[in-house]
Amino acid sequence: MFKTLKGVVTTRRNRLTNERVDAQSRIIFNTSLLRRPDVLGTYRRPDAEHELLAMLHGETGSGAPVQAPPPPSAADMDDAAMDGSSDGSDTDSDGPKCMEQLADDIAVARIFDTEGVEAAVDLLLS
């Protein structure tokens, strides 16, 4: 299993040295993929693009556009959403945006407690 894992190419982490990949690794990764027939052979355009194409090509739909996937069930969502943390589709897992979201949540909580809901919304819309 470990031998197989070492063979997995990833853009996120170097499995041999346990360090994050850098810009060079990313370029090498992308270039290598463009030379691999097995990767290119199994490539399929994403469903989102197929849906768009069908909608525009056929023009037989009801007029409703492609919808976002349904949100997770209430049980999955409530704890995360209501703790102030954002849902998975809304943030990067490790990017600076996550920190910005956290700072926003803290500020919204403080303003909500002291100045009310409309002031908190004004902050979010600023």
Place this chain on the structure above:
Amino acid sequence: MEAGTDDTLLELLEAGLSGPLLRDVATSSSAELAGGASPLSLFSSRRVLSVCTDSPSTTVALRTRAVDRGQFLFAFGCAAHAANLVASDAARVAVFELALRESLIITVFFARSPRARWLLRAVRKMLAGGGAEVGALRTYSRTRWAGEGATIASVDANLPALQHTLLENAHSAAPIAVPAPVTAAVNSTAAADAIRRASPFLCFLARVVEHLEADSAPLSSYTGLFECLRATLAKKLTVISVAERQLLQGAPERRFTSFSDPMVVSAFLLDPFWGPVRGRLSVLRWGRPSLADMRDAAVERLCGGDVSARAARLADMAGFAAIETAHGALLSERNFHPSLLVAPVGVSVPRAAARSGSAVGYTAVGRWRGENV
């Protein structure tokens, strides 16, 4: 922004690209271009062609400088960022502004009040009657404008439960203090109408951004998705009034023209996947130029002053379009990776297409740190 920041970033980028892993990859074309080579002659599979970054002023300056120095043949802004800014622009249209504000008032209150949150959850369970519940309210991130679609759509799905929750609360022995703006937002027919009308477009936009951010969208998707966005606004989404749709049309147009590059348009025009709708989409004008004008600008830049090469490339591309129109491409063939795009047409290789192959293989989304260089 401090003076010279873009220079500093460019130096860092150069240093990052000059490591041993890239010894076989050409990371600069400065010497060849200074010697009079046309950009087209520099296309090869062992060359880094383009840089894609997000678009604060510093990185825009970095992109411009990098292309001017010949270190990259072309540069463009991140498609997902551009689409996020379309959502930001949409929030200035009255119906979207009202929907977002009222949705946020509801979401913030129910997120911050534990008792209200648990009462809403209980009501949702009761209304579901053992069946599938609607999703919970979703919080909103200022840094990801497209997320407003999820926030508004979740409020739309929860409106019956929200109204029932307020009713339950009013009849309870120890009611929760619900602020007047929250009660007004939940019971307002104008807000409900705005939320219902705004949701489809914003969810559509969120889906586009989500798709672009998945890192699997090839460069041709950049133009394709923005074209679809405009075509959908023109012919679908009739739930929004014509005047509002006309206002919205300006947003993707403005963001696309300021973030993209003519080479991005070339990638779209050479990708068989978009063949069935290319003719319909190509008539849309982006500001003054059409897609064909942008394609010609890309060819002109690639060929420099070489008139015969320019004529040959344009003939290649016209031939590609004619073959595609005459023969079409099967669904399975349209799924080919763009770097293999010469294969589906099954004819003699159009040179411009072949040489652009490695370019269209790059993704349309960039995050700073040079990941998608």
